[in-house]
Amino acid sequence: MKNLEWYLHKVYGDYKRKLFNKAGKDVLEIGVGTGTNLPYYKAGTNLTAIEPSKDMLKFFLKKAQDFPLNIHVKEGVAEALPFEDNSFDTVVSTLVLCSVYSPQKVLSEIKRVLRPGGTFIFIEHVKAPEKTLTSKFQDVFHKSWKWLFEGCDIKRNTGKLIQDFFKTVEIKTVKFNSPFIPVNYHIIGFATKET
Numbered sequence: 130m131k132n133l134e135w136y137l138h139k140v141y142g143d144y145k146r147k148l149f150n151k152a153g154k155d156v157l158e159i160g161v162g163t164g165t166n167l168p169y170y171k172a173g174t175n176l177t178a179i180e181p182s183k184d185m186l187k188f189f190l191k192k193a194q195d196f197p198l199n200i201h202v203k204e205g206v207a208e209a210l211p212f213e214d215n216s217f218d219t220v221v222s223t224l225v226l227c228s229v230y231s232p233q234k235v236l237s238e239i240k241r242v243l244r245p246g247g248t249f250i251f252i253e254h255v256k257a258p259e260k261t262l263t264s265k266f267q268d269v270f271h272k273s274w275k276w277l278f279e280g281c282d283i284k285r286n287t288g289k290l291i292q293d294f295f296k297t298v299e300i301k302t303v304k305f306n307s308p309f310i311p312v313n314y315h316i317i318g319f320a321t322k323e324t
């Protein structure tokens with residue numbers, strides 16, 4: 130991810146700038162990786178980061194020093210968030226729900242730790258519509274992709290899962306013209322926890 134950061138900013142930057150504007154003061158980001166999203170948070174944000182990889186957290190903490198944010202980190206997985214109910218105004222997930230062991234558990238945890246009226250912001254690559262070129266690529270590369278990229282599942286219908294957990298969801302499907310064809314369909318949007 131570290132070497133790909135310039136590319137991630139190029140592809141997702143405009144979407145992130147708009148979406149992260151909706152973030153509140155107390156934010157939880159799951160699967161922060163090396164901190165690609167750090168430039169998009171408002172100054173003064175209380176950002177709690179959870180990430181299973183010690184190495185990624187090391188990079189993240191080093192990079193975070195350059196941003197005017199109050200950072201707290203936890204090593205762990207999003208299936209079992211070590212936080213009280215209703216703790217955050219916003220939860221962020223970018224390119225994470227494809228790799229978690231159980232997206233259902235993660236979504237249930239996200240909803241639990243969000244305050245009523247809080248916002249879940251997401252950008253995720255997803256299963257392509259049937260009969261598209263991408264869908265054919267996904268059928269062919271599904272297994273090898275998972276093996277090569279640490280469990281990344283290119284055929285997850287994550288948009289449907291989010292809609293199963295949240296009543297209010299604004300979601301957009303975007304197809305990028307990227308060379309990474311198996312992951313060029315994305316969902317971008319936010320969901321609100323009911324009050």
Ligand SMILES: C[S@@+](CC[C@H](N)C(=O)[O-])C[C@H]1O[C@@H](n2cnc3c(N)ncnc32)[C@H](O)[C@@H]1O
Nearest residue numbers: 160161162165182206207223224225228229230
């Ligand atoms: C493709 S990277 C995305 C990193 C970052 N969110 C970004 O947009 O650049 C996926 C991240 O999810 C993390 N991850 C994998 N399984 C996870 C889980 N169960 N809970 C939380 N994070 C997880 C990985 O360690 C990795 O940092």
